[in-house]
Amino acid sequence: MQVTINNRPAEAREGETILELARREGHAIPTLCHMKGLLPSGACRICVVEVEGQKGLLPACSHPVQDGMVIQTHSARAVETRKTLVELLLANHPDDCLYCVRSGTCELQDLARAYGVRRRRWPAGLRHHSLDVSSPALVRDPDKCILCGKCVRACEEVMGVAAIDFTHGGSWTVIAPAYGGDLNRSPCIGCGQCIVVCPTGALRERSQLDRVCAALADPELTVVIQHAPAVSVSIAEELDLPGGQDFNPQLVAALRLLGFEYVFDTGFSADLTIMEEAAELVRRIKLGGPLPMFTSCSPGWVRWVEQARPELLPNLSTCKSPQQMMGAVIKSWFAQRKNLDPAKIFSVSVMPCTAKKAEAGRPEHAREGRADVDAVLTVRELARLIRQRGIHIQELKPEHADLPLGMRSTAGRLFGGTGGVMEAALRTAWILLTGEDSPPLRVAALHGQDGVKFATIEAGGVKLQVAVANGLRHAQTLLGEIAAGKHPELQFVEVMTCPGGCVGGGGQPIHKDGEHALERRQERINALHRIDDEGMLRRSHRNWAVNELYREFLGEPLSEKSHELLHVHRTPVLDEEDALV
Amino acid sequence: MSIEQVLARHPGRSRDHLIPLLQELQQELGFLSRPAIRQVAEHLGLPASKVWGVATFYNQFRFQPRGRFPVVVCRGTACHVKGSAAVLAALQHELKIEPGATTRDGLFSLEVVACIGACGLAPVIAVGDDYHAGVTPQQVGRILADCRRRAAEDAPTKAAVEEALA
Numbered sequence: 074m075q076v077t078i079n080n081r082p083a084e085a086r087e088g089e090t091i092l093e094l095a096r097r098e099g100h101a102i103p104t105l106c107h108m109k110g111l112l113p114s115g116a117c118r119i120c121v122v123e124v125e126g127q128k129g130l131l132p133a134c135s136h137p138v139q140d141g142m143v144i145q146t147h148s149a150r151a152v153e154t155r156k157t158l159v160e161l162l163l164a165n166h167p168d169d170c171l172y173c174v175r176s177g178t179c180e181l182q183d184l185a186r187a188y189g190v191r192r193r194r195w196p197a198g199l200r201h202h203s204l205d206v207s208s209p210a211l212v213r214d215p216d217k218c219i220l221c222g223k224c225v226r227a228c229e230e231v232m233g234v235a236a237i238d239f240t241h242g243g244s245w246t247v248i249a250p251a252y253g254g255d256l257n258r259s260p261c262i263g264c265g266q267c268i269v270v271c272p273t274g275a276l277r278e279r280s281q282l283d284r285v286c287a288a289l290a291d292p293e294l295t296v297v298i299q300h301a302p303a304v305s306v307s308i309a310e311e312l313d314l315p316g317g318q319d320f321n322p323q324l325v326a327a328l329r330l331l332g333f334e335y336v337f338d339t340g341f342s343a344d345l346t347i348m349e350e351a352a353e354l355v356r357r358i359k360l361g362g363p364l365p366m367f368t369s370c371s372p373g374w375v376r377w378v379e380q381a382r383p384e385l386l387p388n389l390s391t392c393k394s395p396q397q398m399m400g401a402v403i404k405s406w407f408a409q410r411k412n413l414d415p416a417k418i419f420s421v422s423v424m425p426c427t428a429k430k431a432e433a434g435r436p437e438h439a440r441e442g443r444a445d446v447d448a449v450l451t452v453r454e455l456a457r458l459i460r461q462r463g464i465h466i467q468e469l470k471p472e473h474a475d476l477p478l479g480m481r482s483t484a485g486r487l488f489g490g491t492g493g494v495m496e497a498a499l500r501t502a503w504i505l506l507t508g509e510d511s512p513p514l515r516v517a518a519l520h521g522q523d524g525v526k527f528a529t530i531e532a533g534g535v536k537l538q539v540a541v542a543n544g545l546r547h548a549q550t551l552l553g554e555i556a557a558g559k560h561p562e563l564q565f566v567e568v569m570t571c572p573g574g575c576v577g578g579g580g581q582p583i584h585k586d587g588e589h590a591l592e593r594r595q596e597r598i599n600a601l602h603r604i605d606d607e608g609m610l611r612r613s614h615r616n617w618a619v620n621e622l623y624r625e626f627l628g629e630p631l632s633e634k635s636h637e638l639l640h641v642h643r644t645p646v647l648d649e650e651d652a653l654v
Numbered sequence: 655m656s657i658e659q660v661l662a663r664h665p666g667r668s669r670d671h672l673i674p675l676l677q678e679l680q681q682e683l684g685f686l687s688r689p690a691i692r693q694v695a696e697h698l699g700l701p702a703s704k705v706w707g708v709a710t711f712y713n714q715f716r717f718q719p720r721g722r723f724p725v726v727v728c729r730g731t732a733c734h735v736k737g738s739a740a741v742l743a744a745l746q747h748e749l750k751i752e753p754g755a756t757t758r759d760g761l762f763s764l765e766v767v768a769c770i771g772a773c774g775l776a777p778v779i780a781v782g783d784d785y786h787a788g789v790t791p792q793q794v795g796r797i798l799a800d801c802r803r804r805a806a807e808d809a810p811t812k813a814a815v816e817e818a819l820a
């Protein structure tokens with residue numbers, strides 16, 4: 074199909090929307106409610122364009138291109154209409170930009186600037202909803218909501234949780250959980266996927282930056298920090314540097330400059346997780362189940378199973394997540410080695426995740442009334458701190474993390490992307506099952522961002538059937554298939570709550586257009602894969618620091634001491650108020 | 655009729671049943687309780703947030719039981735012209751609740767309806783079965799006080815309670 078867009082001829086594809094054509098041809102059309110890959114909702118109308126011969130303007134995100142169309146994306150009328158729409162959105166929006174965490178990454182602010190909004194056109198008709206700070210993971214500020222509906226769709230269509238929806242109507246419309254309650258009395262799992270799609274400051278992480286800064290200023294405390302595998306491949310983006318590269322050594326240097334006394338790598342405890350989880354898997358296989366065993370490193374998934382599918386709890390690995398294993402080891406083995414009073418250690422973690430904030434606060438992750446991890450920062454919060462100190466991470470000399478808890482295999486790094494935990498686990502389960510240390514290092518079937526991936530690995534009379542669920546919604550699909558008896562021989566399933574795994578977590582950098590989310594996740598995964606391809610130490614069980622931990626302190630995987638520190642008993646979340654469905 | 659019985663009248667998971675189900679449940683229960691919302695959600699295979707979202711969209715649904723004295727304010731055109739907004743404001747002020755809500759002591763609930771159908775008496779409010787015509791904001795206090803007095807008179811005496819417990 075031949076069309077004309079902004080006076081230039083263009084070849085349109087069958088069935089594509091005006092927006093898709095325009096983007097492909099390099100003409101920018103603003104959107105607020107559009108979500109790539111989902112059906113258009115047409116809620117915001119900011120994408121309207123002028124098409125010759127059409128009386129009204131057409132919404133580019135939902136209108137298909139037709140042969141011969143003559144499109145103007147920025148005709149005077151389209152621009153004027155968009156400006157009016159922005160002014161209308163601002164009519165009941167608080168003038169909070171100076172105080173807003175999204176200042177600079179807010180799409181509404183961008184539009185107001187681009188369309189030259191210089192004054193309030195209508196008297197402020199501000200709403201006064203209360204701030205919802207009930208969740209340990211995120212804050213909901215409905216006064217800043219422009220009702221684009223993206224959070225609702227992320228929660229329902231991307232995650233399969235559906236904790237929130239449009240409620241009430243007309244000027245009273247507000248996005249809220251059922252029963253008008255707060256997020257902590259809803260099925261919300263704290264994944265933060267709603268935050269990364271929100272164009273404004275209406276959803277944000279529950280920040281713990283103040284607590285971390287206070288700890289850093291306290292001379293009594295030894296402040297230590299761990300950072301997760303998916304952090305060093307994404308933080309650059311939040312600091313306006315090109316994505317897809319690993320900044321691990323520079324990140325270590327930056328964390329030291331910020332005043333953290335010890336810098337550890339969550340890859341270490343990812344290796345430790347593999348040691349425990351592989352041993353657990355082999356024990357289950359030998360003792361007859363329950364199988365399939367599901368991974369337990371993704372707290373959103375764990376929380377969802379507890380509240381929505383408690384009958385699956387016996388299938389969930391009893392392993393704590395790498396964050397919590399590290400937390401427990403820091404305040405026990407490390408404290409003992411360094412002769413530190415655990416009460417005087419302030420343990421921080423940087424995570425690509427908001428659900429980790431909730432995880433760190435769970436009672437089973439504390440001993441003697443002390444949390445194993447005292448504060449969790451998202452990638453975004455850490456970037457704020459780095460910017461505040463004027464640190465240019467790309468200029469820093471590379472540094473090594475502190476030993477032994479900074480030592481990791483590249484298998485541990487793979488945890489950051491979908492399929493990574495499985496690949497890492499297979500490498501170690503292999504030697505346990507076959508007695509030979511010659512595992513398949515890469516399992517191509519587990520790569521990529523498909524919803525559910527399967528692989529069967531056979532050698533020496535041993536056959537392992539595994540699956541990887543990339544995102545909670547796909548895990549739900551897989552569970553449905555398992556319940557229908559479709560995968561009777563499945564033994565081990567990796568589940569990551571967020572699309573793409575931790576690289577797509579709710580604590581990751583926010584990009585104003587969600588257009589390239591998939592590609593960005595892939596870039597981050599590729600960076601992790603490169604680290605593994607180039608790595609010398611590619612198996613968790615060969616991490617000497619982990620082995621030293623076993624020798625000196627834990628004994629062996631699944632030992633009594635391991636159980637005390639690294640495993641949990643899982644119990645369903647009681648839903649006395651019927652609030653969690 | 656119980657929630658289950660109402661649900662049983664609507665087999666099938668089609669979303670077309672949603673509004674009729676909510677209406678019938680409200681008819682039966684007097685309001686949409688949390689278990690009612692939850693069971694409708696389960697019955698239709700919808701998230702509770704969705705059912706709640708739809709239900710709150712419509713003014714006809716209420717989510718708290720009616721008070722012993724349901725106060726209904728007519729917001730029809732005639733009543734509006736004669737000052738029903740001020741009457742509603744006075745009621746909200748006195749009862750400290752929004753339309754759709756019930757006071758903590760369970761005595762009063764407040765509702766607005768499009769038109770009671772007694773335009774000649776505007777502005778009109780109904781308190782239970784009693785209709786009050788030509789109401790002014792100033793009269794609101796007295797009307798409510800009457801109800802409170804009646805409630806107090808009906809309340810069992812201390813002696814009666816003791817006797818019942820004995």
Ligand code: SF4
Pocket residue numbers: 211224227228232234235236237260261262263264265266267268
């Ligand atoms: S954090 Fe996740 S589960 Fe909670 S409301 Fe947002 S998208 Fe839904």
Ligand code: SF4
Pocket residue numbers: 217218219220221222223224225248267270271272273275276
């Ligand atoms: S909270 Fe954010 S994402 Fe959700 S509807 Fe409002 S503006 Fe859109």
Ligand code: FES
Pocket residue numbers: 103104105106107114115116117118119120121132133134135
């Ligand atoms: S209507 Fe097209 S982006 Fe919102």
